[in-house]
Amino acid sequence: MELHILINTVYLLSAVTFVLGLKLMNDPATARQGNVISAIGTGAAVIVTLMDARVERYEYILGGLLLGAAAGLYAVSRSPLPGLPRLTGLLNGFGGLAAWLVAWAEFYAHPAGQGVSGGIVLWLTAVLGCLAFAGSLTAWTRTQEGNISANPAGYPGQHHVARAVLLAVLLTGILFARDTVAPGAYRYFALFSLLSLLLGALLVLPVSSAGMPAAMCALNAYAGFAACAAGFVFQNTLLVAAGALTGAGGIRLMLVMCKTNGCNFADVLTGCFRPPAGGK
Amino acid sequence: MESTILLFLLFILVLSLFLGFEIIRATPSPLHTLFVSGSNAVSGITVLAAILAAGLAEGGNNDFAALLGGFAVAFATANATGGWLAAKRMLDMFRDNKETMKP
Numbered sequence: 001m002e003l004h005i006l007i008n009t010v011y012l013l014s015a016v017t018f019v020l021g022l023k024l025m026n027d028p029a030t031a032r033q034g035n036v037i038s039a040i041g042t043g044a045a046v047i048v049t050l051m052d053a054r055v056e057r058y059e060y061i062l063g064g065l066l067l068g069a070a071a072g073l074y075a076v077s078r079s080p081l082p083g084l085p086r087l088t089g090l091l092n093g094f095g096g097l098a099a100w101l102v103a104w105a106e107f108y109a110h111p112a113g114q115g116v117s118g119g120i121v122l123w124l125t126a127v128l129g130c131l132a133f134a135g136s137l138t139a140w141t142r143t144q145e146g147n148i149s150a151n152p153a154g155y156p157g158q159h160h161v162a163r164a165v166l167l168a169v170l171l172t173g174i175l176f177a178r179d180t181v182a183p184g185a186y187r188y189f190a191l192f193s194l195l196s197l198l199l200g201a202l203l204v205l206p207v208s209s210a211g212m213p214a215a216m217c218a219l220n221a222y223a224g225f226a227a228c229a230a231g232f233v234f235q236n237t238l239l240v241a242a243g244a245l246t247g248a249g250g251i252r253l254m255l256v257m258c259k260t261n262g263c264n265f266a267d268v269l270t271g272c273f274r275p276p277a278g279g280k
Numbered sequence: 281m282e283s284t285i286l287l288f289l290l291f292i293l294v295l296s297l298f299l300g301f302e303i304i305r306a307t308p309s310p311l312h313t314l315f316v317s318g319s320n321a322v323s324g325i326t327v328l329a330a331i332l333a334a335g336l337a338e339g340g341n342n343d344f345a346a347l348l349g350g351f352a353v354a355f356a357t358a359n360a361t362g363g364w365l366a367a368k369r370m371l372d373m374f375r376d377n378k379e380t381m382k383p
Contacts, residue, residue, distance in 0.1 A: 001318045010376075022303045029376060042324030042360060049328045055335030060346050064353025065332060071354070073360030081373060084366045091366075093325045095359040098330050101352035109345035115284060207380040224322040228296075230329035234288055239328055240289050241296045246322040248300030256304065 003051060010048040011238035012077030017041025018242050022249060045238055054234075086143050089216045092223050093136025099129030099226035100193060106233055107189060112181050119177030121232040126189065127169060127196040128226035135219045142204070142213060154206040154276030162202045162272040169195045206271040211263035214254045218268060221250025323359035330356045
């Protein structure tokens with residue numbers, strides 16, 4: 001079918017622009033071109049997705065595009081320059097929130113016919129999205145002026161709580177994916193969503209100020225992986241590719257930042273699962 | 281999900297992971313710019329999923345789902361456009377600083 005070919009061809013080209021864009025952004029001299037190129041790739045992908053056969057109603061889409069663009073551009077244009085990294089972190093959280101909303105929407109509209117694999121990818125999208133959102137929100141709160149995360153908010157017993165929450169997220173995910181049509185499935189969805197929000201906050205709370213930039217890279221990565229999971233939900237090649245690309249890039253960037261800043265990347269990623277320094 | 285499609289997507293996933301990892305060079309200082317810009321590309325992408333979620337035909341469960349999708353489009357778009365503009369502003373500043381530093 002011709003439309004299908006057009007869409008996937010544009011997706012392929014978009015993927016190329018993302019890779020090129022990222023490469024160009026390695027070097028400050030070419031970084032601006034990189035930014036423009038990936039923006040073009042994103043724009044083309046959006047336009048072509050609007051033509052997808054599955055899209056039959058446009059009011060919500062157009063409303064969302066206009067509102068989102070207006071809000072995003074306004075907030076960023078009005079922000080003082082030093083506040084931009086922090087604001088970008090918050091916006092990244094919005095991307096995670098969007099992923100969770102997408103998972104919810106898809107589950108709400110099509111609870112049947114997902115199968116275990118469908119259930120798993122819905123769960124992944126929701127969990128990763130919530131992790132990214134809550135983590136970004138926590139990071140945003142902790143990096144406020146006058147509230148700089150000089151004191152990592154670790155607390156005694158944090159590792160017990162965090163491990164328990166992680167286990168619960170996994171268990172409810174299994175129960176959910178086993179049977180997405182069961183009347184209880186909705187409760188599992190709500191449960192692992194809330195638990196993932198909690199976990200996202202817990203992940204970021206113990207991070208020191210030296211580790212914050214690295215943590216924000218990790219949060220970027222989580223949002224990327226959430227998009228990747230959404231790609232499996234909709235069987236969308238570009239989402240899978242671009243999501244994995246930026247997810248892995250974010251992790252790598254986090255590792256590099258930890259080397260530069262001297263923070264321990266294990267602490268940034270999993271610090272909440274260990275007893276706080278000097279504590280029990 | 282059909283297993284062939286799943287396997288194809290996994291193929292893409294694994295290769296993209298390696299690619300994403302390798303692309304980030306271990307350069308220290310313009311790192312911050314990189315990070316901002318990196319998040320930009322990600323951001324852009326979720327909007328595709330949101331569009332597909334918000335575009336469902338009318339009727340039954342779809343109405344509420346499409347509304348959720350609409351919100352998702354809004355958040356993802358804010359993410360994408362805001363991220364792009366933030367990267368642009370920071371890169372502009374970087375360029376201006378470089379020029380004022382010229383002898």
